[in-house]
Amino acid sequence: MALALFDLDDTLIAGDSASLWLEYMVAEELAPAGMVAEEQAMMSLYHQGKMDMHQYMAFTLQPLAGKTRQWLDSLCTRFAEQVLRERLYPQGLARIDWHRKQGDTLVLISASGEHLVTPMARMLGMDHCIAILLDEEEGLLTGQTRGTLSFREGKVARINQLFGGLDDPWQGSFGYSDSHNDLPLLQAVALPHAVNPAPRLRQAAEQAGWPCLHWQLVEEKVQ
Template identity: 40%
Template sequence: MSLAIFDLDNTLIAGDSDHAWGEFLVEQGAVDAKIYREANERYFQLYQSGELDIHEYLAFSLKPLAENSPEQLAAWHQQFMAAKIEPIILPRAEELLARHRARGDTLLIITATNRFITAPIAERLGVDELIAIEPEVIDGRYTGRVSGVPSFQAGKVTRLEEWLSERDHTLDGSTFYSDSINDLPLLERVDTAIAVDPDEQLRAAAQERNWRIISLRDQ
């Protein structure tokens, strides 16, 4: 049984769920609109260029989880799924997942977006296995801090190795699909690397390494 690994944002969905959550919070009036939107955009651009300081970003992005009750967050997430995520789920991505599922592959999403945002998205896509950034929870509430190694850049490799060792799995026959230059460390570790609607830096890297480049968007 082979492992089929998928990045989430701009790979299986036509957008960035972390950035979209920030926009959603602004629309809900849950954060200071001007300050939060400007910071959200700045961090998003740093992510796209491969220059994001993940710990600085997490101090920003996890703060609203700590400032609101689990009940309020759950209600917001339901609205977020309907308004922001459902419209950007890619039918061709669902077909790709279905093909791997039919082959008997183990499906795994690995993402640099936190589990609060992404667990319901993975469930919606029918993917049981998820490696995501883990927000710390104490006494049922988010603290605003991160637990463990963030699954970002080389941290995705670290977290995947932990996951593999816990399940006695290997990367033999593994495939990883991603759009982002941030995922180069993991793309270089798997047996088959596939660039999906890649950013310019990843496209160049994929062409240099003769990796397959595909699109899951409507042409």
């Protein structure tokens, strides 16, 4: 049994779940339209490797403050079915199925919030889900996070926390991601894979000799 660690955004799905979620909330009149431009400016910093994830989460979770977990889970399940399901890469689904047949432990690990990642983990039949945890008090969301953020080195820390009982959880492990922000994770696994890699990850993958996988929503036509 080996760990098979899959990033979500721009790896298993075409697009970023948090950005799509904000657009969904605006469309549902649950968030002000002006948040979209500011969120996109923050995402630009993410792609440059300069994002402050605590700041990003505090900003994007504002509309959820005071809401119940039950309300949010219901809405996010519907969002996953209506918006994210059709964005799943068939090649990613096939790779998950291959690992499942090998008896590997499937882990969806993301720097998006647990409210977005958990319904996708259920949809994909993953064994474990690691995402940024949402804080709550007296049954209501505070709009803040808790614990170690599963971002950059935080992903490695969260894996070590979850699988600390194993002698070496990284032995024989697989990793799949599109972003240079996941270099700490990809460098920790035994068998890293760059999926539709952004330029900085592609360069690192080529230098390290890692496989670069090209996943897409529609199969290319044979000429």
